[in-house]
Amino acid sequence: MHTTRSSFDAGEVRCPKCRRHVGPSDGPKFIATLGGGEPTLATLTCERCLTMLSIRFVPAEPIQIA
Numbered sequence: 011m012h013t014t015r016s017s018f019d020a021g022e023v024r025c026p027k028c029r030r031h032v033g034p035s036d037g038p039k040f041i042a043t044l045g046g047g048e049p050t051l052a053t054l055t056c057e058r059c060l061t062m063l064s065i066r067f068v069p070a071e072p073i074q075i076a
């Protein structure tokens with residue numbers, strides 16, 4: 011499934027199976043990208059139906075590079 015990092019952090023992502031909200035409180039494992047930078051993948055397990063979810067973060071807006 012695809013979402014933006016901000017939506018994920020705001021708890022707007024729902025488990026596709028049981029529709030429960032999932033988010034940072036579910037203990038996601040972020041998979042770092044090569045070369046550093048923000049993780050673009052995360053996996054977490056829905057606490058209700060125990061489905062393993064794989065989440066890909068997509069950019070929602072232009073990324074500011076300081």
Ligand SMILES: [Zn+2]
Pocket residue numbers: 025026027028029030056057058059060061
């Ligand atoms: Zn679920």
